[in-house]
Amino acid sequence: MDSVTLKKLKEKFSDSIVDTHSFRGDETATVKKEKIVDICKFLRDDNELLYNFMMDITAVDYYGREPRFEVVYHLYSLKYNRRVRIKVPVPESDCTVDSIISVWIGADWFEREAYDLYGIIFKGHPNLKRILLYEGFEGHPLRKDYPVKGRQPLIGPKN
Amino acid sequence: MVINMGPSHPVTHGTVKFLVTLDGETIVDFYVEIGYLHRGFEKMCENSTWEQVFPYTDRLNYLSPIINNVGYALAVEKLIGIDTPERCKYIRVITSELSRMADHYTNIAASALELGALTAFLYFVEARELVWDLLESFCGARLTSNYIRIGGLKNDLPDGFKEDTKEVFKRCRELWVDVDKLLTKNRIFLDRMRDIGIMPPDEAIAWGFTGPCLRASGVAYDVRKANPYLVYDQMNFEIPIGEKGDNFDRYLVRMEELNQSMRIVEQALEELPSGPINVDIPEYRWQSKDDIYTKIESLIFHFKTVTGGIRVPPGEVYFPVEGANGELGFYLVSDGNGKPYKCRVRPPCFPLTAAMPRMVKGALIADIVPTFDMVHMIGGECDR
Amino acid sequence: MEEGGTGMGIINSQQSAVGSLQSGEEQVLGSSVLLTKLDEIIGWGRKYSFFLYPFVTACCGMEFMSLAGPRYDLDRFGSALPRFSPRQADLLFVVGTISHKQAPILVKIYNQMTEPKWVFSFGVCATSGGFYDNYATVQGIDTLIPVDVYVPGCPPRPEMVIDGLLKLQQKVAKEKWSDWPRGEAPVTQNQNLKIKI
Numbered sequence: 125m126d127s128v129t130l131k132k133l134k135e136k137f138s139d140s141i142v143d144t145h146s147f148r149g150d151e152t153a154t155v156k157k158e159k160i161v162d163i164c165k166f167l168r169d170d171n172e173l174l175y176n177f178m179m180d181i182t183a184v185d186y187y188g189r190e191p192r193f194e195v196v197y198h199l200y201s202l203k204y205n206r207r208v209r210i211k212v213p214v215p216e217s218d219c220t221v222d223s224i225i226s227v228w229i230g231a232d233w234f235e236r237e238a239y240d241l242y243g244i245i246f247k248g249h250p251n252l253k254r255i256l257l258y259e260g261f262e263g264h265p266l267r268k269d270y271p272v273k274g275r276q277p278l279i280g281p282k283n
Numbered sequence: 284m285v286i287n288m289g290p291s292h293p294v295t296h297g298t299v300k301f302l303v304t305l306d307g308e309t310i311v312d313f314y315v316e317i318g319y320l321h322r323g324f325e326k327m328c329e330n331s332t333w334e335q336v337f338p339y340t341d342r343l344n345y346l347s348p349i350i351n352n353v354g355y356a357l358a359v360e361k362l363i364g365i366d367t368p369e370r371c372k373y374i375r376v377i378t379s380e381l382s383r384m385a386d387h388y389t390n391i392a393a394s395a396l397e398l399g400a401l402t403a404f405l406y407f408v409e410a411r412e413l414v415w416d417l418l419e420s421f422c423g424a425r426l427t428s429n430y431i432r433i434g435g436l437k438n439d440l441p442d443g444f445k446e447d448t449k450e451v452f453k454r455c456r457e458l459w460v461d462v463d464k465l466l467t468k469n470r471i472f473l474d475r476m477r478d479i480g481i482m483p484p485d486e487a488i489a490w491g492f493t494g495p496c497l498r499a500s501g502v503a504y505d506v507r508k509a510n511p512y513l514v515y516d517q518m519n520f521e522i523p524i525g526e527k528g529d530n531f532d533r534y535l536v537r538m539e540e541l542n543q544s545m546r547i548v549e550q551a552l553e554e555l556p557s558g559p560i561n562v563d564i565p566e567y568r569w570q571s572k573d574d575i576y577t578k579i580e581s582l583i584f585h586f587k588t589v590t591g592g593i594r595v596p597p598g599e600v601y602f603p604v605e606g607a608n609g610e611l612g613f614y615l616v617s618d619g620n621g622k623p624y625k626c627r628v629r630p631p632c633f634p635l636t637a638a639m640p641r642m643v644k645g646a647l648i649a650d651i652v653p654t655f656d657m658v659h660m661i662g663g664e665c666d667r
Numbered sequence: 668m669e670e671g672g673t674g675m676g677i678i679n680s681q682q683s684a685v686g687s688l689q690s691g692e693e694q695v696l697g698s699s700v701l702l703t704k705l706d707e708i709i710g711w712g713r714k715y716s717f718f719l720y721p722f723v724t725a726c727c728g729m730e731f732m733s734l735a736g737p738r739y740d741l742d743r744f745g746s747a748l749p750r751f752s753p754r755q756a757d758l759l760f761v762v763g764t765i766s767h768k769q770a771p772i773l774v775k776i777y778n779q780m781t782e783p784k785w786v787f788s789f790g791v792c793a794t795s796g797g798f799y800d801n802y803a804t805v806q807g808i809d810t811l812i813p814v815d816v817y818v819p820g821c822p823p824r825p826e827m828v829i830d831g832l833l834k835l836q837q838k839v840a841k842e843k844w845s846d847w848p849r850g851e852a853p854v855t856q857n858q859n860l861k862i863k864i
Contacts, residue, residue, distance in 0.1 A: 147598050148361055176488050179603075180629040183614055196599055198614065198629070202502070203490070207511055209601060228490030233637040241325075255319035256666055257803070258768040265802050266328060268764045269669065272323070272330045274802045279774065279860050280810045291722055293751050298769070320724055323801040338798070345726035389729065408736035415733075426729055426822050481755050516730040518766055661726055666766075 129173055129208045137163055142213070150198075152209040157195075157221050160212055164227045167199060167208070175199040175208065178224070181234035183214075183242040187268035191215035193244055212252055216243055221250040241266040286648075290319045294397050294652050298662035299636065301651065304463060308647045320662035332592025333359060333433060339429040343628060344664040346389050347373075347382035347607040351584060352431035355626075357601035358613035359433045366398070370558045371435050372513045377551045378418070378430065379513075379604075380544040384455075385414045386421060386607035387537045387544075394534070394656035395466060397477055403462045411457045413451045420447065423548040433593065434568030435561030438519055445552050452545055453477060459541060469507035476531040480642040480654035490641070491634030494609025495540065496658065499525035499532035506605040517554075520547050533657040540618075567593050594623025606633050608659055628667060631659045681839040691742035705861030706843050713757075714784065714836040717746035722776060727790035739825035744832055753779040758835075764792035765805045771864050774852050777812045778864070782848045786812055787835060789828060791819045800850075810850045 130144045133153055140163065143154040155163055167175040176214055177200040184194045191213040200207050223246035225231045235246040237254040243264035246252060254261060258278055263270055275282040288294070288301040298319040304312035324343065328336045330612040341348040341354045350621040353375050360367065367375075388411040395403035415425040421440050422430035430437050467474045482492070484500045497504055505522045523539035525532030561568045565584035597619040603612040609631025616625040635658045642654050670778055719741075721731055734741050741747050750756040753776045765773055777786070791797045794817045796806035806816060816837060818831040850856075855864055 128614075129719060148600055150601055177490075177493075178491055179610065180601075180612060180614065180627070181625045182614060185624050196614065198612065202504055204290075207601070228491070229489050230634045230637065233633060237633075244543065254318075255316075256321040258318075267324065270802070272326050272801050276767065276802055277770065278807065279770055279807060279864065280854050282808050283810060289767060293721075293749075293777055296723070296728075319766060319772075320764060321766050321768065321803050322725075323803045326801055327799065340725050345729060389732070395731070401706045405737050408732060409738065412733060412736065412738050425733075425824070426726060477842055 126197065126207070127215050129153075129167075129206060132170065134165075136166060144187050150207070150209060152211060153159065153192075154211045154247060157212045157214060160210075161222050161224055162169070163210065164224045166195070166199065168227055172204075173200045173201060173206075174203045175206075177202060178228035178230050178234075179207075181231055181238060183238045183244055183266075185242060185266065185268050192244060193219065197240065203210075206242075219243060220245045220247050225249060240264070243267065253280075288651070294311070294655060295368075296660065296662060298392075298666065299660060301639075301650060301656075303651070305648060308649075310644055310646055310648060310651070313643050314577065315634060315636060315639050317662075320666040322663075322667065323664055324667040325605050328623050330622065333595055333623060334588070336623065337429050337431065338427065342474065342663050344349075344386070344606060344661050345426060346661060347379075347386040348383040348426065348428045349378045349430060350604060350606050350611065352428065353379050354602065354604040354611050354613050356411055356431045356433050356602065358600055359595065360614050360618060361602050362598055362600040363433075363573075364616055365434060365564060365567060367435055368559050369556045369561050371560045371562075373551050373555045374436060374440060374560065375431065375553075376384075376513050376515065376518070377440075377548050377588065378421070378428075379416055380548045381417060383607045384430075384497070384541055384544045385411050385418070387500060387541050390656070390659045391466075391534065391537060392464070394653065395462075395519075397652050397656055398472065400466060400469075400472065403465050405464075406458045406462050410455045411453055412599075417444075417448060417451055418621050419616050420444065428516070432561070432568060434564065435559075439560050446551060448548065452549070455545065459538070462624075463538065467535070473531065474616050475649075475651050476529070476534060478527070478529050478531075478640070479646060479650045480530045480657065481528050482638065482642055485550065486641070487528065487638075490638040492609070492638070493634075494606065495536045496533055496635055497537045497609070498522060500528035501526060506603050506610050512602075512604060514551070515547075518547050518550055520550075530653045530657040533614055566616065594619065594621060595623075603629070608661070608664070628664075630664045631667065632665050635662045646667060671679050683730045685710045702844070707840070708799060708836070709719065709844065710840040710842055712857050713842075714839040715745035716749055717744075717758040718750045719746055719758050719760050719834075720751070720753055720780065721760045721762060723760075723762045723788075724775060725767065726767065727792070730822040730825055730858065731760065732767050734828055739829065740831075741832075744829070744836070746832065753777075756780060757784050759784060759786045759809050760789055760846065761793045761814075762789040763810055763854065764790075764797060764799060766803050767805060768800045770801075770811060771862060772803050773808065774811050774854055774863050778855060783842075783846075783859075785815045785835060785839065788814045788817045788833075790822050790823060792821055797821060811854045813849075814816060814862075 140156045142161045179200050182200040193214040195212045197210040224280050238244050240254045240256050284302045284305045290300045300316040302314040320392050340351040343351045388407045392404045392407035422428040428600045482500050484502045487500045503524050520543045523536045569585050570581040575585050595617045599616040601614045603610045612629035614627040649652050788794045793808050796804050816831045816835045
């Protein structure tokens with residue numbers, strides 16, 4: 125039995141929804157990346173959903189699977205006390221997603237962090253620079269093919 | 284004029300850079316740069332077993348390490364689908380609230396120090412030492428506790444814990460009254476904190492604020508009340524809500540939360556049931572040493588879980604807990620092996636620091652100090 | 668290893684250069700009672716009046732706050748006053764993990780401090796990188812600057828830090844006037860740096 129959120133999403137965006145499921149009480153919807161801004165606006169503004177908190181944006185690297193990355197959004201509705209997870213698969217060849225900074229301004233730094241650590245480019249982001257690593261760092265460390273003990277010192281010896 | 288309040292500055296707690304564009308003393312533009320304490324938490328977690336992640340979670344919000352431990356353990360337990368015994372839940376609540384008290388003491392002490400009120404710093408550091416003595420009595424370390432385990436705890440509370448806590452709380456209440464008298468009606472403190480760093484409630488929600496800063500803006504959201512976990516739904520406590528959303532309200536919210544935390548700990552100690560503290564499933568939590576030395580099944584599982592890590596079924600889960608700074612969420616992805624595939628922390632102070640320019644533009648340069656103190660950015664959590 | 672030296676190869680060659688310049692006076696007056704007593708008095712004065720520069724980054728900083736607090740009091744050892752300007756400080760407390768992004772700042776602060784100066788590595792992350800053996804952490808600040816005392820612990824108890832401070836005081840008391848100046852941090856003398864410090 126789908127919850128209110130997943131039902132309404134399926135009604136309105138039936139061609140963009142790839143998959144929905146609920147695991148251990150967490151509702152998840154996997155959507156295509158083209159309409160992510162519209163979906164987020166709908167989730168925020170619809171009167172029965174009112175997801176006004178954008179809690180978290182992150183990405184997961186499923187190395188060896190196509191599409192390789194998945195951008196994960198966690199939303200929370202204060203009025204109805206509901207949570208939902210939106211996942212957007214992103215292929216490695218076209219590693220871009222639209223930025224949802226126009227919907228929630230708090231998405232700013234979260235998207236910069238996903239760019240910094242995974243290399244996913246957010247189109248429309250005003251200031252997409254590295255945030256946690258130094259400017260000239262090469263590579264995206266949280267990808268599975270970056271070694272955990274890789275040494276890239278800015279100054280000092282490589283040990 | 285552009286001033287660089289650099290990463291090695293007392294007020295910036297060592298790990299943030301502010302590029303402040305000034306016109307006289309008024310701030311025209313403000314740019315925050317973080318990342319000076321990025322230690323690769325997520326990457327280390329992906330290369331450690333599920334149990335080996337606990338020391339890394341200690342060092343996220345290093346002022347309230349038990350809350351981080353509890354958040355991670357609850358997320359893994361949700362992913363596996365197990366539930367811990369009642370005594371374990373009560374002890375987790377008690378220790379989380381003690382950690383929360385230590386965090387609030389440090390925040391108010393550091394803010395008072397940076398505004399020049401050295402006496403309040405000394406009083407609350409003493410209160411924090413007393414709470415750390417309690418923490419040390421059951422887990423052995425003052426700061427990085429590493430006390431919670433998946434499916435239980437490391438060890439039970441020591442004998443006489445209830446009486447020790449009563450003594451400590453008596454002294455803590457006296458110190459609270461002292462600091463309250465020193466700061467709350469203090470003309471200088473009020474002038475520096477009132478009407479500075481205002482954040483209206485709907486903007487706070489759009490930025491992703493949670494925790495004391497959001498409650499100071501008037502939004503009644505606390506994860507302990509909204510999505511109760513452990514035994515918070517059986518506890519009698521209130522959440523303080525502010526009115527204006529300025530720094531002084533944030534200070535008042537934190538002071539009142541100290542009282543509420545003491546109330547929760549006292550209730551939990553009264554109602555503490557007896558019984559086991561670990562769940563009785565050898566695949567996830569080691570049995571006692573007697574069992575391991577005598578029963579072959581316990582021995583086998585002990586060996587396998589120590590060398591290869593516990594086997595968590597595949598799936599993904601998000602679990603929020605109320606950290607001292609806001610909603611601390613753990614998003615875990617498992618692929619069925621002994622190591623997490625992804626272990627993401629939703630840091631509560633990340634959006635708070637991102638909103639610093641919004642709170643500080645148009646104010647004077649001296650207003651950065653109380654605003655940043657009340658935002659309470661902790662480098663270990665923000666940069667992970 | 669020369670007494671009072673930090674043991675870094677580059678520093679030793681610098682020191683021997685200094686020593687050879689003043690070898691004339693050293694040979695005549697070096698072990699005479701006048702200069703050794705002067706060394707002792709200056710060492711005594713320096714060891715009881717450290718001005719700390721707390722370069723605090725992470726969790727160890729909370730133990731540092733405890734040290735400054737009323738229970739474990741650093742004031743008893745003469746090193747109460749933190750100076751937040753490197754020009755006014757002489758003891759650099761490196762407290763907490765140093766990431767690669769933070770490393771140039773640490774070296775710059777070290778170079779800006781005036782001599783004589785000592786470095787106290789507080790905690791295991793500053794000593795050797797701690798358990799953060801990854802792409803983002805400096806594996807020990809002695810790859811960047813010369814260190815005098817290492818205090819391991821995660822975080823070290825305040826009593827351990829006080830023990831380290833006492834050992835540093837013993838070391839400072841034995842220094843000779845010819846030990847200083849020592850020059851810039853060794854890593855800045857290697858000019859193949861990616862960035863300019």
